[in-house]
Amino acid sequence: MSKAEQTKQFIIEQVAHIFNKKGYAATSLKDLTETTGLSKGAIYGNFKNKDEVAILAFKHNLTFIRDRLRKNILSSHTFLDQLLAYPKTFREIFRVVVQSGGCPIVNTAIDSDNVNNLLQEAVRTAIGEWKQSIVSLVKNGIDSGEFSKNSDAEKIAQVLICLVEGGYAMTKATGEEDYMQHVLSQMESIIMALQQGRTVCESDSEQK
Numbered sequence: 001m002s003k004a005e006q007t008k009q010f011i012i013e014q015v016a017h018i019f020n021k022k023g024y025a026a027t028s029l030k031d032l033t034e035t036t037g038l039s040k041g042a043i044y045g046n047f048k049n050k051d052e053v054a055i056l057a058f059k060h061n062l063t064f065i066r067d068r069l070r071k072n073i074l075s076s077h078t079f080l081d082q083l084l085a086y087p088k089t090f091r092e093i094f095r096v097v098v099q100s101g102g103c104p105i106v107n108t109a110i111d112s113d114n115v116n117n118l119l120q121e122a123v124r125t126a127i128g129e130w131k132q133s134i135v136s137l138v139k140n141g142i143d144s145g146e147f148s149k150n151s152d153a154e155k156i157a158q159v160l161i162c163l164v165e166g167g168y169a170m171t172k173a174t175g176e177e178d179y180m181q182h183v184l185s186q187m188e189s190i191i192m193a194l195q196q197g198r199t200v201c202e203s204d205s206e207q208k
Contacts, residue, residue: 008046011036016057021101023111024054024119051118058122061104068093079141083134083191087184090164094180103168105130131157138194147194156190163187 001009014036019027032043032053047053072085072092090097097103105126112119134157141147167183170176 004046007042011038011043011046012053012056012060015053016060017100019054019057020061020104020107023107024050024116025111027054051116054116054119055122058104058108058119058126061100062126065089065093065097065103079137079144079146080191080195082137083141083194084188086134086160086164087187087191090180091184094177097168098171098177102172103165106165106169127161130161134160141194148196151194156194159190160187 011032015027015032018031018035022031029040029043029050032038033040036043043053047056069085069089072089073082076082076085101107105123108119109123112123131154135153138147138151138153138156142149142151142153163183163186167180170179
């Protein structure tokens with residue numbers, strides 16, 4: 001890694017939590033210079049503009065969550081355990097994420113709505129990738145005979161994602177951890193039900 005790349009990485013690592021806590025619009029150049037100890041020229045000499053800093057900060061905040069998820073998924077041997085790696089991981093990192101300002105996906109989605117199209121697109125991409133990873137696990141579990149064939153992978157992925165993001169949002173709004181803990185328990189119940197003959201998220205054709 002070159003010196004310029006090292007400086008760029010240093011800046012992102014230092015300011016990522018500020019963007020997550022204060023949001024795109026509220027994060028000022030003063031925040032960036034005070035946090036990094038660098039001048040305005042040193043910061044913007046490494047990036048095109050504030051948008052680039054914000055997007056890279058968002059991706060950096062996601063990396064922490066994704067790395068922990070990947071580690072737990074790779075250490076699981078069944079599709080059930082791989083799906084259960086999601087609530088397991090969010091339990092493990094819950095307090096760290098809250099202390100850093102909350103989940104970067106829901107934070108950035110709300111903060112950038114009608115304000116920054118580039119950040120909105122980054123959020124949509126992250127959600128799409130997350131959804132696809134869950135859909136793939138559910139479909140693989142169905143194909144292997146591990147999960148009920150009635151399971152609707154798309155619905156399950158959407159529900160699990162909404163539960164997590166809703167749990168983080170309500171915990172952040174109220175300061176009460178029970179919201180997230182109940183959400184994670186509900187996620188586990190939904191995932192465990194995939195093994196049974198009937199799930200909480202059946203395909204429309206099976207419900208008729």
